[in-house]
Amino acid sequence: MLALTMRALLSDGHDELFRRFMDSVHDYAIFLLTPEGLIASWNVGAERIKGYHADEIIGRHFSVFYPQEALERDVPAQALCTAVQQGQWRDEGWRLRKDGSRFWAHVLISPLLGPTGEVLGFSKVTRDMTEKREGEQRLVEGERNLRLLVETVQDYAIFSLDCHGVITSWNRGAQRIKGYTAQEAVGRHFSMFYEPPDVARGWPQEELERTAEQGRFEDEGWRVRKDGSRFWANVVITAIKDEHGRLLGFSKVTRDLTERRRHEEQLREREESLRLLVEGVRDHAMFLLDAKGRIKAWNAGGQRLLGYDSAQVLEHDVSMFYPEEDRLAGKPQAELASAQSAGHLLVEGWRQRADGTRFWAEVTTTRLEGDGESAAPRGFIRIVRDLTERRRAETLEMEGRRLSEFIAVLSHELRNPLAPIRNAVAILGRFTDEPQARWCLDLLGRQIGHMTRLVDDLLDVSRITSGKIRLEPVALELNTLVRMAVDAASAMVKQHGHSLTVRLAPMPIQIMGDTTRLTQVVANLLTNATKYTPPPGRIDVSVRDDGDVATMQVNDTGIGMSESLLQRAFKPFVQGVRALDRSEGGLGVGLALVKNIVELHGGSVSAASAGTGKGTTITVTLPIRKQAATEPSAAAQTVVVPSPRRVLVVDDHHDVAESLAMLLRMSGHDVQVAQDGPMALGMAAALRPDIVLLDIGLPGMDGYELARRIRELPELGAVQLIAVTGHGREADRQAAAAAGFHAFITKPVDPEELARLVN
Template sequence: MSKVSFLLVDDLEENLISLEALLRRDGLNLLKARSGDQALELLLEHDVALALIDVQMPGLNGFELAELMRGNERTRRVPIIFVTAGNTSDSRWRFQGYEAGAVDFIQKPIEPDVLRSKAEVFFELYRQRQQIAAQRDELQQQAEALKDADRRKDEFLATLAHELRNPLAPLRNGLDILQRNPGGANAAEIRNMMDRQLVHLVRLIDDLLDVSRVSQGKIELRKNTVRMDDIIRTAVESSRPLIDGGGHKLTIAMPSDVLWVDGDQVRLSQAISNLLNNAAKYTPEDGLIDLHVSHDGEQVAIRVTDNGVGIPSDMQSKVFHMFTQIDDHLQRSQGGLGIGLALVRQLVEMHGGSVDAYSSGPGKGSRFTIRLPMAAAPEQPQVALHQNQEMASFRSLKVLVVDDNPIIADTLGMMLEDIGHEFEAVHDGREALDAARHYRPDVILLDIGLPGMNGYEVCKAFRGEPEFEHTPIIAQTGWGQDRDKELATEAGFDFHLTKPVPLEQLQKVFAGL
C-alpha cells in the first residue's frame, strides 16, 4: 500500500518543522508549503489525505485556499483542519471556517496529543479508503474475468454445437439414403463415410475428456526411455489421413543420430499429431507441411512448419489457451473445439518441456516448436519380440446384454451375431440375475449407468453367486475415465469398454475369451 500524504501549510518555517516533528511516523509522507500558491501546486501533484492549513498567511490566506480547493474536482474532497492562533470559540469565525470547507480546528499553541489523535483518525480513514479501492479494483478485475469467461463459454458452446452437428449431418444423410436404397451402388461408399464421421465424433469427445483429465491431474504418464523416431512415426501415421485429405505435401527431416527422451510415447505422439493436425486444418489445399527434428543443446526440438493462414501477432501468446480459436481461422478449420493446442501444451509441460508458436502474420504460415529434455540412450535397448500366436479355435458364446437403452442393447446384439455369437437383452439391472439364471450366459455385457441398481451393484451381485463367480463380465459404458475403470475393477468386472464400442474392439475382446 502506498504512503499516506499529509499537506502542512504555514508561512513560518519553524511552525512547519514543529508540525513535521509531531506527526512523523511510518507510512506517512509529509508535504510542506510556505504559501497558498505552493500548496495548490502540491495538491495537484499528490493525492492528499489531510491538509493542515494555517489561517493567517500573507497573500492567499487559509480560508481563501480552502475555497479554491472546494472549487476543484481533484481537491474538493480533501479534509481540512485549520490551525490558528485566533479565537476558535467565536461562532461567526468557526461558521466561516466550516463554510470554507473545514472539518476541524486546532488552536495554537498546539497540544501534541490533540494533534496526533486527530491526525491518526485521518491516517486510518485514508488507509481504509485505500483498502476499499484495492478491493474494488480486485472485484472489478474478477468481474471482468467472469465476464470474459462467460463470453468464452458461450463461444465454446456455440462451437461445440457446430462441431458436433458437422459429423452428425452426414450420418443423418447417409442413414436416410441407405433406408431408401439399402442396396444402392454407392452403399459401401456411404457406409465408409459414416464410419469416418463417427470416428471424428468420438475423437472430439475424447479430446474434451483428455483436457479435463490433464487439467485435474488425473492422467498418469507411463514413462520409458523411448526413441524420438518411434514417437514421430506414430504421430505421422495418426495424422496422415487428414494431411492427405487436404492434398498437402509433408516433408520429414530427422537427424542421423538416434535421439532419446524419457516420456510416455502415446502422449508425446498425441501432442505432435495435434500439431500436424492443426497445420493440416489451417493450411489451404495442396499446402506444405514440414516436420523437423533436431538436437538443440540438452534438448530435442520438434518443429512443425506450414505455409497456411498464419497467426496475428496479438494471438500468438493466446493460441495455447483453452477454447481459443482465431476468428479469421474459423472458416478454414476442418473441425475442432479450440482445445488441441491447449492439450499439446499441457502434455508437453507434464514431460518437463515447452512449446511455443511463431508466425510472421496472417497468410504467412506458422511454426510450432516443442522442446523436450533429451535422455541418454539405454544401455540395453529392449527390442519387442513379435511371435506368431495360433488363434484359439472359435466357439460361439452366449452373451447376456444388460443395458437400459433398448437401441444400444439391440445394436450390440446385432454386432455380436455378426461375429458369430448369440445374445439375450435385459433392460433392468434388477432383472439381470433372474435372466442370467435362466439363460446361463458364457459372457455378460453390462452397462454401468443403470437406473435403480447400477452396474457396479449388479456386477457385485453376480460375483456373490457361485454360478457366476468366474463368468467374464464386461463393462460397456459411457463412463470412461481412469477412476471409472478403477471402480469397475473393484466391482469385479474383467474388461472395460467405453461407448460407442467399435466392432473391431468387441471382436478382439471376444477372441481373447
C-alpha cells in the same frame, strides 16, 4: 531422730504456725528430707506439683522424682553431697510427677545442721518452671528462626547498618546478589554498592537522612556488584529506633529486579512495535470499539480499505460501514452481541466504503475482557479484510466446476446416439460392396470419427482446466512413435490435398512418456496443420537429437499466425480466423492440450510464424532418457485364433444394446441383452457368460453396483467385465477399476477395439 529435732526447732508454740505456713504455699513444693534422703514432710504445693498425697510419699526416697537418665548419673546423691559441702545445691532440670509426666523444675536443697554442726536433714524447695522455660524456649527458638530466616533468604539482600551507614550484618541473599562475603562486607560503608555519579552527588547519605526523618524509604535504581556488573535494584531502608525514639541504625532490604525490568522493557518495546505494526498494516482495517460499538482507534489500513480518515470515524458507530439494508435489519448490533456472547466472531458479508462502493469482507470481531471474571467486556477488536478478489475467484471456480459437469453430461449424451450409429455403420459395412453405399459408409465413418474427436476434446477441456490429465509413462522410441502417428494421420492429410514429408533422426531416440498422450500431441499438430493450410499445401514433420532434448517440428504452408495470435495460441478456445468456406472446425483446444501434455513430460512447446499467410512452425522438445542400457527386444507375438464367446450386453439404451449385440453376433459370438441391473443379474447367473459388456449409467442399480453384485456370485468368478460408457473422465475410469472391471471403453465403441477385447 528427725522428728525430735524438728519438734525441738519448733518449740514454744511455733509448730502450729509453721504447719499453717507450709500448707499455705501452693506454688512451691516444700518438704524435708532425712540425712539419707527420705521424705519426712509434705506440703500442699508439693502435692499439687508432684501429684502425690502425703501418705503416699512420706518415707520414700526423693530420687523417685528424677528421670532415669538422672539416676544413671547418680544426681540425687550428688545433690545431697554438694549441699553439705557448699551449704546449698541449686539445679534446673526435668523431674517426674506421679503420673510419669515431666516438668521443668527449679530445685534448692539446703542442709539442716545441729548445734555441733551435724547434719540433721535437708530442706528441699521445688518450683515448676515449665511454662517459663517453654516461653524462654519459644523466645530463643523465635530468635533463632528469625536469624536463620534472615541468614538463609537468598532472593533478598538483608543487612543492617549503623547510624553512619556502616554494614554490621550480612545474609546469604546479600552475598548472592551483591557478590561479597560477610567478611568482605561487614565494616564497610554501604555506598560501595552505588555507581560513582550517585556517590558523588551524595545519594547514599541522602537516603539515610530521608529514612531517619520518615522512618522508611524506598527506591529503585542501578547498583553495582563486586565484579563491577550492574543490576536494577529495589531498595527498602527502615530506621531502627529504641523505645525512646533514639536512632540505633538501619535495616536494608535489596531485591534484584533486573529480570523484571528487562521484561518490562521488552513489554514496552512489544507494545510500541505492536502499535507501529497496527498503524502500518494497510491490507487490513484494524480498529477498536467500545462496548457500545463506537470506534475508539483507527489504523492506516482502515483508511485505505474503507476510505475514511480517523477524524471521520472516531466516536462514530461501527454500523456506518454496513449497507443500508443490513443496518435496517439490525445486523451490526447482532454481530456485536454474538461476539460478546462467544468471545470471537468470524463472518463474511458486504461492507460499504466512504464513496458508497461495496466490497465482500471477512470481518473478525474479538471481545476485550474487562478486569475480573465478572466484569463487563471493555470493548471489541475488529479486523476487516477485503475478499472481493477471492470471492470472484471462488465464483469462477464454481462456474468452472459447473462447466466441467456440463461437459461431462453433454459428452455422455452425445456418445449414446453415436454408439448405435457407429455400430450400424460397421454392420452395414459387412453387407455391401456397392461404390455409392461404400462412399456413404466412409462418409458416415469420417463424420462419426470427427464428432467423437469433438467429444474427446470437450473432456480434454475439462481435464486441462481442472489439471486432471494423468500420465502412464513407459520407455519409448520417439522416431517409432512419430512414424506411427503420422501413418495414422496421412490419409486425412492426403484427403485435404496436402503433401506430407517426414524426416526422422538417423539414430533411435529413447524417451519416457505416455504413448497415448504423445500420439495425441502429434495427431493434434497434424490436424491443426491440415485444417489451417489451404490446398494444395505442404506439411513437413521432422525429428532430431539435440543432445539433452529431442526436438520435433511440424511446419506447414498454411494461413500463419499474427503476433497477437502467437501470444494466445496455447490457451484454450483460441482459434485462428475461421473462413466462411471452411467445412471443418474444432473447439480451439488442440494446442492448449499439446502444451499441457508436453509440459507434463518435462518438455516445452513454442509456435513461430512469419505472419498471416506465411505458414506456421510448432516446435516440441522432450527430455531424452539417460539410461544407456539397451532395451530387450519384444517377444514375438502369438497369433490367437478367435473363438466364439458367451457375451451379455447390459444397456438401457435399446438401439445401443441391439446394435452392439448384432455386431458381436456377426463375429460368431453368442450374445444376450439385458436392459437393467436386476435383469442382468438373473441372466448372468443362468447364462454364465464369458464377458459382460456393461453400461455404467443404468437406472436404479448403476453399473458399479451391478459389477460388485456379479463379483459376489461364486459361479461367475471367471467372468470378464468390460465397462462401456458415455462417461470418459479419469474419475470414471478409477471408479470402474475399483468396482472390478477389467477394461474400460467409451461410446461410440471402435469395432476393432471391441473385437480385440472380446477375442
